[in-house]
Amino acid sequence: MSIVVTGATGHLGRHVVEELLERGVAPADVVAGGRALERVADLAERGVRTARVDYDDPASVAAVLGEGDTVLLISASEPGRRVQQRGTVIDAAARAGVARLVYTSVLAADTTALVLAPEHKATEELLAASGLTTTVLRNGWYSENYVPTLEQARATGVVLSSTGGGRVASAARDDYAAAAAVVLTTDGHEGAVHELSGDTAWAFDELAAVLSELLGREVQHDDVTPEEHRAALLAAGLDEATAGFVVALDGNIRDGALAATSGTLSRLIGRPTTPLADTLRRALP
Incomplete structure (x- = not known):
């Protein structure tokens, strides 16, 4: 029986594998899957065992999953195809008879207006209908998402947003990866939905x-209207x-969709989450 991490060639998945090894999981018991x-x-x-896992190739997914495995399904990243791609993994996991499937979702996926939520909500519905034993990690925002903002500020001296004073309870990828490793290696998370921020x-x-x-x-932070923000982004070449x-997304932040601070993430990992400044400091040349 193995711990299979899909999407292990991406940022979050790689961190999860490292956290599993740090927690003492034998490398031979970990499968790092990715394209x-x-x-x-x-x-x-x-x-560590490595294997090609392509969400668009069901055979590659089925080949890596076995009865009794614990599987971490890292969210697919292709807009408009995410539900289908995640469904490929869920179907393969059900056929293989895995012990548990852990999925990285988004905060309050079933109730939020967050622009990213609909495909996560649909995926959680697939999980609920699959018959699998599952754990859902509803991850909040990653502090690393603001590394490009750091570079823009270096060049312009300005942070442009239309967030209107809204707040973001971000954490580092390392924090979310550590939580995933805890859930993958400890009991008591079967059927749980963890809201993490x-x-x-x-x-x-x-x-x-x-x-x-x-x-x-x-x-300086220039807080503009959504219309002004959109015009500025288009003028910049987006x-x-x-x-x-x-x-x-800035509208979601303005409305409080990423502001929740439940404390669940820090409780899971047994330490405070990484401050924003520390994450961005690591990104400096």
Whole structure:
């Protein structure tokens, strides 16, 4: 019986594998699955089993899952195809008879207006109908999502948003990965839905202050209307779909969709979540 991590060649999945090893899981008991296996070649050298897992290739998914395995399904990333791709893994897991499937969802997936939520909600419905024993990790926002903002602030001295004072309880990928590793290796999470977020919810004025300190230059937060924000993004070269997504997300932040601070994440990992400033500091050259 193995712990199978799908999406292990991506950012979060890679961190989960590392956390499993740090928790003392034998490398031979871990399967790191993904499409770009060259990214996990060093894990293979350490004894981790690696396997090609492509959500668009059901045979590759079925080949890696076995009876009694514990599986972490890392969210697929292709817009409009995520539910189908995740369904491929869920179906294969049910046929294989895995012991438990753990899924990385999003905060309050079944009730939130968050622009990312509908496909997660649909996936959770597939899980509920699958007959599998499941655990749902409803991950909040990743602090690493603001590394591009750090670079923009370095170049312009400005953080542009239409968040209207809304707050974000972000945490580092390492934090969410540590929680996944705990859930994968301990009992008592069967059927659980864990709402996970950072300990502290910050506003974009605070983000600008953090960036000012890290960059050694004044960074100001320009809070504009959604219409002004969209126009500025299009003028900067973003396409309509991307600009619309960014403005919709800022609207979600404005409405409080990413502000929850339940404390569940820090309780699971046994330590405070990583402060925003520490995560961004690691991204500095």
